[in-house]
Amino acid sequence: MIPRENHEAGLPIAVLYCASRGMMLDRIAHIRETAMFAPRRYRHIVGNVRIVAVERASVRAEANYAVFETTYDQKTQIYNVGKYVDELVLADGGLKFRERLAVFDSSVIPTSLIYPI
Amino acid sequence: MIPRENHEAGLPIAVLYCASRGMMLDRIAHIRETAMFAPRRYRHIVGNVRIVAVERASVRAEANYAVFETTYDQKTQIYNVGKYVDELVLADGGLKFRERLAVFDSSVIPTSLIYPI
Amino acid sequence: MIPRENHEAGLPIAVLYCASRGMMLDRIAHIRETAMFAPRRYRHIVGNVRIVAVERASVRAEANYAVFETTYDQKTQIYNVGKYVDELVLADGGLKFRERLAVFDSSVIPTSLIYPI
Numbered sequence: 522m523i524p525r526e527n528h529e530a531g532l533p534i535a536v537l538y539c540a541s542r543g544m545m546l547d548r549i550a551h552i553r554e555t556a557m558f559a560p561r562r563y564r565h566i567v568g569n570v571r572i573v574a575v576e577r578a579s580v581r582a583e584a585n586y587a588v589f590e591t592t593y594d595q596k597t598q599i600y601n602v603g604k605y606v607d608e609l610v611l612a613d614g615g616l617k618f619r620e621r622l623a624v625f626d627s628s629v630i631p632t633s634l635i636y637p638i
Numbered sequence: 639m640i641p642r643e644n645h646e647a648g649l650p651i652a653v654l655y656c657a658s659r660g661m662m663l664d665r666i667a668h669i670r671e672t673a674m675f676a677p678r679r680y681r682h683i684v685g686n687v688r689i690v691a692v693e694r695a696s697v698r699a700e701a702n703y704a705v706f707e708t709t710y711d712q713k714t715q716i717y718n719v720g721k722y723v724d725e726l727v728l729a730d731g732g733l734k735f736r737e738r739l740a741v742f743d744s745s746v747i748p749t750s751l752i753y754p755i
Numbered sequence: 756m757i758p759r760e761n762h763e764a765g766l767p768i769a770v771l772y773c774a775s776r777g778m779m780l781d782r783i784a785h786i787r788e789t790a791m792f793a794p795r796r797y798r799h800i801v802g803n804v805r806i807v808a809v810e811r812a813s814v815r816a817e818a819n820y821a822v823f824e825t826t827y828d829q830k831t832q833i834y835n836v837g838k839y840v841d842e843l844v845l846a847d848g849g850l851k852f853r854e855r856l857a858v859f860d861s862s863v864i865p866t867s868l869i870y871p872i
Contacts, residue, residue: 626825
């Protein structure tokens with residue numbers, strides 16, 4: 522999850538950054554076992570996918586997204602909107618993600634950033 | 639329209655339940671002829687469809703949705719978000735809905751639930 | 756950009772109306788060089804496309820949309836929701852827009868209508 526501001530300037534700092542399987546496992550362990558937070562649900566609406574480039578063994582694709590957050594006894598809120606910038610590779614007879622960036626529009630980070638989007 | 643809470647627990651109670659053509663006609667008559675409510679518009683954004691299962695004569699599919707409500711002289715609001723869980727059957731050379739569940743995220747029911755989503 | 760109210764009544768008045776390349780250039784010049792406004796980003800989520808009619812050299816298609824606005828240091832807001840009503844024509848070996856109407860639901864116009872949606 523990287524702010525659009527940084528992404529467009531070519532700056533790498535992200536608010537949530539998982540570049541390996543280990544970093545993902547770490548994040549999952551954090552969410553499941555150490556973080557304290559009110560239960561919440563994210564609902565993702567992903568728009569039409571645009572294929573940006575097709576190379577020999579990989580595909581670049583983009584899609585706009587909106588994520589809505591619902592917490593108990595509260596109205597649903599807009600949580601985060603932006604654009605997925607994905608790289609997919611051929612593996613095991615299908616397509617797998619090599620990279621997924623969520624480039625988001627807002628400069629305001631919710632205090633409740635629990636799950637990656 | 640069934641809360642996600644109930645749906646995931648296998649409980650059948652829904653906030654709006656039409657299991658037959660007669661129940662649908664009843665709902666339509668209610669909206670058209672007996673209900674009193676301020677005019678409103680729902681706008682549905684349905685995300686990409688995922689085919690969950692293909693059987694001999696039926697298809698199960700899911701898609702996330704967000705519904706926005708606009709009333710006169712008011713800003714557009716988030717009305718309801720969730721997931722459609724559909725069963726479609728081959729009939730008359732095309733696909734028709736046998737069942738559509740709208741499994742919604744919120745535990746808060748708007749007081750103005752007029753139209754099914 | 757035309758209110759649904761007018762569009763459904765067959766009335767042509769729109770809040771933003773560009774019927775030629777010149778009118779578009781005029782709008783672009785206005786936004787780039789004369790308008791004063793806080794920086795903002797619009798994020799479009801376009802739902803599944805429905806082909807309404809296929810004629811010899813043109814296609815009519817519709818899709819629901821939701822546009823979200825993000826300004827600096829503010830939470831993302833719902834900006835405008837509605838339906839695109841498009842006419843596309845075969846040109847140069849591909850499809851090009853002959854007309855795009857954004858038929859929007861709300862009767863409330865944001866004071867900050869800068870970019871067409």
